[in-house]
Each structure stands twice: as C-alpha cells, then as structure tokens.
Amino acid sequence: MSPRNILFLMTDQHRVDTLGCYGNPTVTTPALDALAADGTRFDRFYTPTAICTPARASLATGLHPFRHGMLNNPERNGGSKDELDDDAPLLWRRLQDQGYRVGHVGKWHIGRERGPEYYGLDGEHLPGALNPFHHPSYEKWLAEHRFPPFAVADPVFGTAANGTGRGHLLAGRLRQPAHATVEAFLTERTLGLLERYAAERQSDGAPFMLSCHWYGPHLPYLIPDEYYDLYDPADVPLPASMAETFAGKPDVQRRYSEYWSADAFDADAWRKLIAVYWGYVTMIDHQVGRLVAALKRLGLWDDTAVFFTADHGEFTGAHRLNDKGPAMYEDIYRIPAVARVPGAPAGRVCDDFATLTDLNPTLSDLAGAPRPERCDGSSLLPLLSGTPAAGGERDQVVAEFHGHHFPYSQRMIRDRRHKLVHNPESTHELYDLRADPHELHNVYDAPAYAAVRRDLTARLYGELQRRGDPAYSWMSYMSDIGGDRAADVDGVAGEVS
Structure with a gap:
C-alpha cells in the first residue's frame, strides 16, 4: 500500500458492548458502524494495560509498558516515570521523517508536563485525565461563540467506603447544548486542522496524520439532557457479572468495589447510569460522523485511512465495580477497534488477537516509514488486507498491570478459551471463557483444570521471559511451571555453587 493520510480517533474508557457494530441492539452509533461496514472490525482487540497513560504510551512507542516505563497515570503515580525517554521510538517522529504533517487534538495524558507541542506536533497540550472544562482555550471558545459556561445539575455521587460522606462523582446533567460541549470543541479543532492539512496537501502533496482523542465516555458522565435521557433505563440489561460474590477472588476486588461504592446503587439506579453512559457514546459517535463527513x-x-479505538474499557457496574482497576476482566481489557483503509476489503471481522501496541508499526507501515529497531508490536496491515498474519494465527494475548490508586502488579494470558491472571501476592485466577463468559467462577484450584492451569502458567512464564519482563523471575520460584521449563534466573542460577 502507498503512504496514506491517517485520521486516528480514540476514546477513553470505552466498553465494546456499547457499539451497534459489536452487537448492541439499542445504542445508536451510525458513524462507527459505517466505518466498520466499510473496513475491518477487530473482535479480539486488547489494551496492553487498562490504565490511560501506560496504554497511550504503548501506542506512541510500540513498547510494552514495562519497557517504556510509564506505568501509572501522573495523578496517581506510584514512583514510575513521569515522561517518555528522549530516545523513545516515537511514531510521530517516524512519520515526520517521512514528510508527514502530524497533529493531535484532545486528550494527551502521556506524561505530566510534555504535550504534543514538545514533540513537534500541531496541537495544544490539554493536561489531565478528565474533560478540561476550565481550560483557558475551552473557556475562550465558549465566550467567542456566546455559549453558556460549564455547569452541572443533579450530580450523582457515590458514598465513601469509610463513612466520611460523599464519594466519587459519577454523572450529572450538563447545562450546555451539545454543540457547546468539550467533545464538540475538540471536533471543531480537529476540523480546523483537517481543513488546513487538506489545503496544504493540494499545494505540496504532503500527507498527514491527525489524531482526535476525546475524553469520554470516561466517567463522570456529564452530558446534556438530550443525551442524558436518550435511552430508557427500562431497555438497559444489567451486566450478568453483577452477580459477582468475589468468592475465590483476590480480596482487592471486594475492596475496590467498596471504594467505588458500587453497592450503593440499586438496580434501577444502575440502569440509569448505564443508559447515561450509552448516551455519552452516542454523543461522541455524532462527532465521529462530523469528521467523516x-x-x-x-x-x-479515498486517500485517508481512518482508525478508531480506545485506550481501555470500563466496568460500569460489571463485577460490582466501576472505573478500571486491579482486576483483569474482559470489561476493561477488551476494547473496540475499527480500521478503514482505502483499497482494503470492506465488511471484514478479524478474529485474531491484537493490541494497541500493534497499531504503532501498523501506522508506520501505512506511512511507508521504516520499522524501528525497538518495537514490541506487529503490523496489522496483512490482517486488514485479508491475508494471513506473519508467523501464523494470533491465538493469544498477554497484558500487564502495575497499579492505579496504589501499586499492584498483575500479568495475564488469554487464549481463545481460557484466561489466567497471575497475582503475585494474592489469589491467582483462571477462567473458562466458554463455560463462564462473565468470569464469575475462578477455577484456578479446580482439579479438572489442573492441566490447563499448568499449560497457561508455563506459556505466560515463557512469554514474560522472552519479553524480558522481570515478573518472570518471581514465577521461576513461585509458580507451577515444571522443573524442566524453568530457566535459570538471569542466567546465573546454575553458575553459583
């Protein structure tokens, strides 16, 4: 394929099951559904870690989180890096070297101080994890268009687990019209750059990569009435995993449920919260449609590839949890991904495993840029073209987690039927996703699954060792991997007498 323009669209904390193209019969997402119909929908697409900053850094660098070292959000940093290394293999630099104009609008969240301008991108750093309602640029835009300022009515709060009163803000009615929201503001900025790039391309032929990263549908769901009330809560099914008991699970999951006061809301309240979340998704889909138009x-x-994905998912009541956190369930690790490349087959559904890390070399290949020496991902262009992936079918995915709100290390391996979660200081987890698609029953200690447990443990150990992830060294001594499969740790164990 020849170098293409690239429009890269990203949301934050976006569940797969909120999109029509992924099977939701109620939520209206015509723009994204049309992209999927005109391109490829990935059904087994995963985040390398379900936390914003490290996931976005993996997209930018093509490296696993433990390799780029940005393991936490800056707001909750547990001691990891605050910024990318100066010599990090950044996607934008490779595209710039290929003559691309590169722009970024919206959520950045890759580091604390350095924004897109630092890396030579067209765009403004909007710091933080949540919608920048009080950023000077947004407030100036509101004033210029005589739009009403940010204001929220009927806020919905959780309850603090320690009895001290109000917990997290989860939702509220935004007292602004939809065309005055931050989402519309970000779309307007993207449209401005898009029109500029189109004009400049006519004069000099230079291609572009332009990213628009919306902050939603991340909680709190602060949206106008027309979207807040768009869906009838009576039409919203509760997640089956709300039947979670946490029996046989790491205790941190129960504590996290208390932290988010998930049980403070009854079934009707949860249906309304989920309906509002759906409304947020539809509001963003409208902005996607504006950019496609x-x-x-x-x-x-006819000369622009369009990619859509998210940095990670969200619980939204699943497993009696909210937000994301120290539990490697499908709700937050499996994410939507749609790619439409001119000339590639339309209406395809890809069943191979893939991750955000793979998008880095994919976009490089699409731009005709050389592949970096350091890259942990693999290009998805063969899959988009309908040809077999190099090295055969992608039949497993490995992910990692290093903590949010507090340090907490986890590793996961998932194949087409089973998932193993390695929790070094706690209860390990094993799920049979065919028999238990909602991951309610941990069968790690079940005798009938002993062979599966040993096989997945050995496979996870081997993959972590291949990657150089230090987590493998703990497994060398503490996991059921079999004496014949455990390598000498750091290559010195067999040399010490």
Missing part, C-alpha cells in the same frame, strides 16, 4: 467534503475520503 469533512473527509468526504474535502475530497480526502
């Missing part, structure tokens, strides 16, 4: 209006549609 602009590509067509500007004559760029």
